[in-house]
Every structure is written in structure tokens, then in C-alpha cells.
Amino acid sequence: MSFDARFTKQVRSDGGRHFELDIQFSTTKRSTVIHGPSGAGKSLLLQALAGLLQPDQGHIRFNGATLFDSSSQQNLPARARQFGYLFQDYALFPKLTVRQNVAFGLQRGWLNPARTTTDPRVARWLDAFELTEVAEQWPHTLSGGQRQRTALARALVNEPRALLLDEPFSALDPALRGRMRDELQQLLTKLALPMVMITHDPEDLERFGDTRLLVVNGRVADSC
Numbered sequence: 206m207s208f209d210a211r212f213t214k215q216v217r218s219d220g221g222r223h224f225e226l227d228i229q230f231s232t233t234k235r236s237t238v239i240h241g242p243s244g245a246g247k248s249l250l251l252q253a254l255a256g257l258l259q260p261d262q263g264h265i266r267f268n269g270a271t272l273f274d275s276s277s278q279q280n281l282p283a284r285a286r287q288f289g290y291l292f293q294d295y296a297l298f299p300k301l302t303v304r305q306n307v308a309f310g311l312q313r314g315w316l317n318p319a320r321t322t323t324d325p326r327v328a329r330w331l332d333a334f335e336l337t338e339v340a341e342q343w344p345h346t347l348s349g350g351q352r353q354r355t356a357l358a359r360a361l362v363n364e365p366r367a368l369l370l371d372e373p374f375s376a377l378d379p380a381l382r383g384r385m386r387d388e389l390q391q392l393l394t395k396l397a398l399p400m401v402m403i404t405h406d407p408e409d410l411e412r413f414g415d416t417r418l419l420v421v422n423g424r425v426a427d428s429c
């Protein structure tokens with residue numbers, strides 16, 4: 206995997222406060238960890254890579270292809286980037302069953318997937334993450350680990366080119382966090398899937414940080 210990013214973005218919060226992201230990094234490693242203090246701009250950086258936040262100026266390239274370039278006015282929409290994105294709180298749809306949540310990863314339009322969807326790709330990931338038994342349940346009836354696996358299954362079902370994970374283990378208790386970390390590592394190796402992960406956990410940094418980006422105050426303060 207290679208990412209090459211150099212961009213700026215000003216955001217204004219509801220209170221009228223400005224925050225400036227001024228990012229510069231490149232990596233050719235398969236796995237990158239973003240870390241740094243709270244409020245430093247880590248999530249905004251990941252959203253920009255995903256196509257969920259449009260920079261003001263600069264460029265973002267993935268494997269040599271342009272995702273965003275202000276000088277040529279290119280901005281590949283999020284879906285066309287083909288990344289699997291896991292939000293900090295998993296962002297499962299509360300009124301959709303586990304099966305529908307996973308199937309949502311395949312949707313092109315806004316219609317909800319049918320509760321009875323039999324798409325083999327959905328079945329495959331439900332099975333891989335041991336979710337088949339809870340497939341007809343709603344997210345609020347799941348354990349933290351099951352919720353996290355549902356969100357990962359939804360991110361993976363469309364065969365993404367890379368996974369972008371925003372603090373994937375933060376909602377889990379320590380024992381489960383350890384297990385899910387092992388599962389993720391095995392999965393990434395098995396699928397040879399590139400990944401960018403935000404974390405506050407030194408263990409994740411150690412395990413997944415082939416490239417480590419320290420983000421402080423909207424900037425990459427250190428990368429190695």
C-alpha cells in the first residue's frame with residue numbers, strides 16, 4: 206500500500222472555533238497507525254483519506270492514483286475510493302438487523318437491504334465473524350464484541366482496497382480487546398489487506414505500527 210498526502214483543511218466548530226489540519230506524510234507500508242493527543246485531528250485526517258472530508262488545498266494519492274487534488278479539481282467520492290471505514294462508535298444502524306447492517310456495505314442507493322437478503326457475500330462474513338446466530342437481532346441486543354464484528358463485516362463485505370479504522374477497540378473491555386486485536390491481525394495477513402488505524406493504545410502501536418504517524422495540533426509531528 207502507498208499513501209501520499211499533503212493537504213490543508215480548516216474546519217469551524219459550532220462555537221465558531223477554527224481548527225486547521227495541515228498534513229504531510231507518505232508511506233509504502235501495509236499498516237499505518239495514527240496516534241496523538243485527543244483533539245489533535247486524527248479522525249479528520251482519516252475522514253479526508255476516506256473521502257468523507259474534502260480538503261481545501263493539496264493532494265491525496267493511494268497506490269499512485271489520485272483520490273483528491275485541488276489543482277486539477279479531482280475528488281473521488283468516498284464510495285469510489287473503495288475503502289472499508291470503521292467509525293469510532295461503529296455507527297451501526299439501530300433499526301436494521303445485523304444481517305441488514307452487513308448487507309448495507311453492498312448497497313449503492315439509499316434503500317435498506319431486505320431483512321431476508323441471501324447474498325453469499327453477506328453470509329460469508331456473518332459466518333467468518335460468528336455472527337450467523339445473531340444475524341436477525343438488532344444492534345442494541347449485541348455484546349460489544351459482536352457490535353464491533355458486525356461493523357468490521359460491513360466494512361469488509363464489499364472487498365475494500367484498504368481498511369480505515371477509527372479506534373476500533375476502544376469500546377471493548379481489555380480481554381475482548383486482546384482477542385479482537387488477534388482476530389484483526391490474522392484477517393489482515395490472510396487477506397493481505399492494507400490498513401490505517403487510529404489508536405490511543407500502545408499495544409496497537411506496537412502490533413500494527415509499521416508506519417507511525419504522531420499527530421499533534423493538526424500536524425504530523427513525527428512519522429517513522
Ligand SMILES: Nc1ncnc2c1ncn2[C@@H]1O[C@H](COP(=O)(O)OP(=O)(O)OP(=O)(O)O)[C@@H](O)[C@H]1O
Pocket residue numbers: 216217218219224241242243244245246247248249250
Ligand atoms: N465536523 C467537524 N466540524 C468542526 N470541527 C470539528 C469537526 N470534527 C472535529 N472537529 C474539531 O477538530 C478538532 C480535531 O478533531 P478530531 O476528531 O479529528 O480529533 P482526534 O484527534 O480524532 O481526537 P480524539 O482522539 O479525541 O478522537 C477538534 O478540535 C474538534 O473539535
